[in-house]
Amino acid sequence: MSRFLVPVLAIIVIASPAFALRVAAPNSPIQRTFQADAVVIGKVTTLEEDLVEAPAEKGSDQKNSYKIAVVKVEKALVGAEGLTHVKIGFIPTPNTGKPGLRRGPLFTPVEGQEGCFFLQKHPTAAFYIVTSMAPPLDAKAENYKAQLELVKKAIAVVAEPLKSLKADKPEDRFFAAAALISKYRTFPANGLENEQVPISAEESKLILIDLLERDWTKFEEGVPQPVQLMYQLGMNANDGWKQPAFNGKGDFNTFMKDEFKKWRDGPGEKFVMKKVVLKEKK
DSSP states (O other): OOSSSSOEEEEEOOOOTTGGGOSSOOOOHHHHHHHOSEEEEEEEEEEOSSOEEEESSTTOOOEEEEEEEEEEEEEEEESOTTOSEEEEEEOOOOBOSSTTOBOSOSOOOOTTOEEEEEEEEOSSSSOEEOOTTSOOEETTSTTHHHHHHHHHHHHHHHHSHHHHHTOSSHHHHHHHHHHHHHHHHOOOTTOOOEEEEEOOHHHHHHHHHHHHHSOTTOOOTTSOOHHHHHHHTOOOGGGTOOOOOOOSOSOHHHHHHHHHHHHHHTTTTTOOOEEEEEOOOO
16 A cells, blocks of 8 residues: 555656667657657655565566656646655666666656656556656756746647647747647657558648748757757658758758658648558557
C-alpha cells in the first residue's frame, strides 16, 4: 500500500547505457512535450529504500532493479490529471572512475530536485518511463522559466491550431508551425506501432506558409530550427522532393529555404503533411 492516501502512478526510467558518449543532443522541450504521455511540474520529495524489479522491455525475460523517487506533482500540464504524486524509477549504477565517463541513466533524481518532467508509459506495465532524449527541465537552470514557457505555449498551440497559425505576429505564427510539426511528426519513443494520416489541407498549407515566412538564419533556444522542421515534414520523391546539392557557397540555411520554396511553389503545391498516430488494434 502506498504511504500516500492519494492517487499515485508509478513511473520507471529506462537507463541510457552510456549517456556521456551519446551522439545526439536531447530533443527540444517542445519535442519532449509531444513525445510524452504526461508532462508534470513537480518536486522530488523522497527516495525509497526498497528496489523494484521490472522487465527491461516488452517480451523480455530480463528484469532490472530500479530505485524509486517520489515526485509531488505541483501541476499536471499533459496527462496525469488528478495525481498528486508520481514515482520515478532509475537504475543506481556507480561511476566508472574515469573522468567524463559515467554509467547509468542521464537523469538521476535527488531529494529536493524540482522541475518539469516528461513521462511515457512503460511498455510492459502500468508505469511511465523517462528517456535519455527527454530529460526533465531543471528548475535551478538559468533558462528554466523560458524553457517551461515554451512547453506551455506549445500545449496552447495544439489546443487551437488554426487560430495559432493565423496569429497577428509572424514570430507567433512560426512558433505555431514549429509546435504543430513537432506534435504531428514526432514518433512514439516507446516503439508502439504507428501509422501516418493526412491533416487538413488548410492546416498543412498554413504550416508551410508560416515556416517559409521565417528567416531561416534566425534561431531561438529551445525551438527546432527551420531546416530541422523542414526535414520533419516527411515529403519524399513521391511528392516531387529531391534533396538539393549544396555547393558549400553562401549560407546553407538560406539555400535550403530557397530550394524548399521552389518545391512548395512547384511539385509540392498540393502537398499535405501527415501526422503520426498510434495504430488502432483490430
